[in-house]
Amino acid sequence: MIDIEKxxxxxAEQGESAPRLARDPVNLPMINNWLEAIGDQHxxxxxxxxxxxxxxxxxxxLHGQRALDDPLGAMMKILDEAGFTSVxxxxxxxxxxxxxxIGEHVxxxxxxxxxxxxxxxxxxxxxxxxxxxxxxxxxxAVAEMRFRVLKFRPAEKQEPxxxxxxxxxxxxxxxxDTEYFWEGCRNQELRIQxxxxxxxxxxxxxxxxxxxxxxxxxxxxxxxxGVVYSYVVxxxxxxxxxxxxxxxxxxxxxxxxxxxxxxxxEPSIGLPVEVVFTKVDDELTMPSWRPRADR
Amino acid sequence: MNAAIVGVGATDFxxxxxxxxxxxxAEAVRAxxxxxxxxxxxxxxxxxxxxxxxxEIAVARELGIPELTFFSRVHYGGGAACATVQQAAMAVxxxxxxxxxxxRAFNERSGHxxxxxxxxxxxxxxxxxxxxxxxxxxxxxVAMFARRxxxxxxxxxxxxxxxxxxxxxxxxxxPHAWFHNRPITLDDHxxxxxxxxxxxxxxxxxxxxxxxxxxxxxxxxxRELPQKPAHINAATQGSGVDQFxxxxxxxxxxxxxxxxxxxARGLWEKSGIGPSDVDxxxxxxxFTPFVLVQLEELGFCGRGEAKDFVASGALELxxxxxxNPHGGQLGEAYxxxxxxxxxxxxxxxxxxxxxxxxxxxxxVTAGTGVPTSGLVLGAS
Numbered sequence: 261m262i263d264i265e266k267x268x269x270x271x272a273e274q275g276e277s278a279p280r281l282a283r284d285p286v287n288l289p290m291i292n293n294w295l296e297a298i299g300d301q302h303x304x305x306x307x308x309x310x311x312x313x314x315x316x317x318x319x320x321x322l323h324g325q326r327a328l329d330d331p332l333g334a335m336m337k338i339l340d341e342a343g344f345t346s347v348x349x350x351x352x353x354x355x356x357x358x359x360x361x362i363g364e365h366v367x368x369x370x371x372x373x374x375x376x377x378x379x380x381x382x383x384x385x386x387x388x389x390x391x392x393x394x395x396x397x398x399x400x401a402v403a404e405m406r407f408r409v410l411k412f413r414p415a416e417k418q419e420p421x422x423x424x425x426x427x428x429x430x431x432x433x434x435x436x437d438t439e440y441f442w443e444g445c446r447n448q449e450l451r452i453q454x455x456x457x458x459x460x461x462x463x464x465x466x467x468x469x470x471x472x473x474x475x476x477x478x479x480x481x482x483x484x485x486g487v488v489y490s491y492v493v494x495x496x497x498x499x500x501x502x503x504x505x506x507x508x509x510x511x512x513x514x515x516x517x518x519x520x521x522x523x524x525x526e527p528s529i530g531l532p533v534e535v536v537f538t539k540v541d542d543e544l545t546m547p548s549w550r551p552r553a554d555r
Numbered sequence: 556m557n558a559a560i561v562g563v564g565a566t567d568f569x570x571x572x573x574x575x576x577x578x579x580x581a582e583a584v585r586a587x588x589x590x591x592x593x594x595x596x597x598x599x600x601x602x603x604x605x606x607x608x609x610x611e612i613a614v615a616r617e618l619g620i621p622e623l624t625f626f627s628r629v630h631y632g633g634g635a636a637c638a639t640v641q642q643a644a645m646a647v648x649x650x651x652x653x654x655x656x657x658x659r660a661f662n663e664r665s666g667h668x669x670x671x672x673x674x675x676x677x678x679x680x681x682x683x684x685x686x687x688x689x690x691x692x693x694x695x696x697v698a699m700f701a702r703r704x705x706x707x708x709x710x711x712x713x714x715x716x717x718x719x720x721x722x723x724x725x726x727x728x729x730p731h732a733w734f735h736n737r738p739i740t741l742d743d744h745x746x747x748x749x750x751x752x753x754x755x756x757x758x759x760x761x762x763x764x765x766x767x768x769x770x771x772x773x774x775x776x777x778r779e780l781p782q783k784p785a786h787i788n789a790a791t792q793g794s795g796v797d798q799f800x801x802x803x804x805x806x807x808x809x810x811x812x813x814x815x816x817x818x819a820r821g822l823w824e825k826s827g828i829g830p831s832d833v834d835x836x837x838x839x840x841x842f843t844p845f846v847l848v849q850l851e852e853l854g855f856c857g858r859g860e861a862k863d864f865v866a867s868g869a870l871e872l873x874x875x876x877x878x879n880p881h882g883g884q885l886g887e888a889y890x891x892x893x894x895x896x897x898x899x900x901x902x903x904x905x906x907x908x909x910x911x912x913x914x915x916x917x918x919v920t921a922g923t924g925v926p927t928s929g930l931v932l933g934a935s
Contacts, residue, residue, distance in 0.1 A: 429687065430672070430674055430677045430686045430687045430691060431677070431687060432677070432683035432684075432686075432687045433677065433678050433679065433680050433682075433683045434683070435680055437680070438680060438683065463684075463805065464681070464684045464805065489703065489809070490699050490700070490702045490703040490706070490804075490809060491699070491702060492690065492695045492698040492699050492702065492751050492752065493749065493751065493752035494689060494690075494692075494695050494751050495748070495749040495750055495751060495752070496748070496749075496750050496751075497670065497671050497672065497692065498672075499672050499689050499691055499692075500672060500674060500691075501689075502689050505749075505752075506689060508688055508689050508690045508695065508699070510699055510804050517805070518804055518805050519684075520684060520685050520688045520690055520802075520804065521688050522688055522689050529702070529703070529706045546687065546688070548688070
């Protein structure tokens with residue numbers, strides 16, 4: 261076992277790291293690039309650099325390596341070895357003592373200020389590491405920064421990521437026999453097929469009445485009220501256009517036929533529900549259920 | 556019927572076969588013919604499922620089967636399983652063919668998975684009353700029946716779980732089973748995640764890559780062949796009133812499987828036996844609740860009594876009605892019911908890994924929730 265607090269104390273005792281000189285002096289081309297990248301259109305940065313650029317001057321570049329006495333690097337290594345292998349920056353506070361002028365050459369030093377932990381976080385157990393950096397021109401301190409990272413052990417089993425919701429819900433096929441139903445939904449009407457011959461109510465519908473053989477289906481407009489006859493709470497797998505878990509209820513309408521639809525509410529068999537219409541687009545409106553307020 | 560299953564063959568059962576579905580079909584058919592002591596040139600009939608991607612002519616080409624005089628397909632997913640044997644037996648009896656091979660092969664795990672939402676299936680008008688509403692998987696469709704069954708008969712998730720425990724127990728001693736040596740407890744079942752309440756993960760069968768084939772010929776021809784024949788005492792199909800595929804929700808009673816009732820009546824009538832004569836039951840078990848309903852439809856117990864029948868231990872290997880000695884589709888493999896028929900043949904032959912003593916009659920059922928089929932295979 262690595263004693264992290266003891267190791268941290270050892271690193272902190274080393275105090276301020278040796279000054280590390282910036283690769284280039286403060287210069288106009290870098291200032292212009294930075295302004296462009298940030299989207300800062302202030303016209304005043306022709307003689308001095310934006311203060312928030314201070315960290316830029318001493319960045320290591322693409323192939324930079326931390327100095328051996330850099331306390332943050334040392335602390336990262338210790339925590340890596342202790343199994344806290346992941347890192348996320350949490351906050352950074354900067355203080356600017358004055359503007360940096362073009363041509364000035366800054367250097368930076370770092371101190372380990374604080375290591376606290378272990379803390380349980382949403383990401384996993386980890387240690388907060390705080391360093392203080394100071395930028396100098398010569399012996400003059402021009403800016404300071406307190407920088408904090410969380411160095412953590414990734415949770416053994418990450419919470420399952422919510423599966424991406426597919427935008428496109430499954431659409432019904434609609435033909436000559438079923439068009440009346442979907443047309444009804446577009447008009448906020450829940451229609452039930454009624455035989456033009458014998459009056460039999462039927463859902464799902466069909467072109468020929470199984471009772472009397474008539475092929476003149478008509479419909480009535482349901483009150484859209486009924487009770488839950490059975491239901492499913494769907495968890496897996498993902499269903500296009502739906503956010504799991506969700507409820508699908510088989511509702512027995514007051515008129516006597518059963519119909520499926522999503523139920524927005526706590527399900528139970530016998531629950532009184534009523535129809536709700538949700539417009540998907542100009543062609544499609546979907547019926548679904550919600551618990552009745554008067555139940 | 557004057558026909559028998561004289562050969563069975565299968566590929567390995569895996570989660571990633573690494574070969575085409577046609578290769579799996581060809582391997583299974585070749586293995587079944589070898590088991591039967593027949594050559595590809597003896598085959599003149601092929602039967603499969605309409606869902607199978609392997610055309611009869613493609614299988615014939617791979618096997619070098621020169622001519623076919625009978626080829627047929629059966630609809631409705633797993634409901635087709637026993638009906639492929641019925642087709643073959645009818646072809647043999649009518650003289651349409653002399654040797655018919657039934658096959659089913661797929662990469663159901665590594666390729667097209669039936670347990671996912673079948674967006675393409677929504678083009679079917681019937682499915683437009685369920686899929687767009689979010690009911691788009693077989694598990695969810697069965698769960699709708701299961702919830703109502705629980706409500707009416709007081710069955711619980713544990714009652715469903717006991718089926719999974721039995722299947723996995725039997726699979727544990729079957730070296731060909733995916734879940735060989737991996738039994739589960741009822742606690743494991745109860746701890747498994749929800750798929751579609753009230754169904755948990757362990758209520759749902761596995762997904763499998765593989766192939767199974769069965770060779771059918773006349774009883775006379777069977778006598779000249781090396782294996783003890785599994786006689787087809789009865790083979791029937793069944794579709795019930797107001798039948799839909801997986802979503803027959805508009806009937807008076809949601810706690811039954813009337814299509815399996817049709818199959819049951821046909822099987823008992825044609826075979827001349829009844830439920831008490833069944834030595835082994837190979838019941839389709841894609842989802843546990845429908846095993847309970849099947850026990851009731853087939854007459855092994857009364858309506859709503861399956862939970863007590865199951866809890867009594869009747870389905871154990873030493874019980875009154877040993878269930879799925881190979882481990883079923885929950886334990887051995889999901890081959891759309893065809894591996895269950897192969898197990899029934901082995902039980903009749905006396906060569907199964909979990910062999911039941913003195914088997915005279917084996918009952919096999921096909922997919923539930925869909926128009927379905929069944930078989931009674933006999934030693935004579």
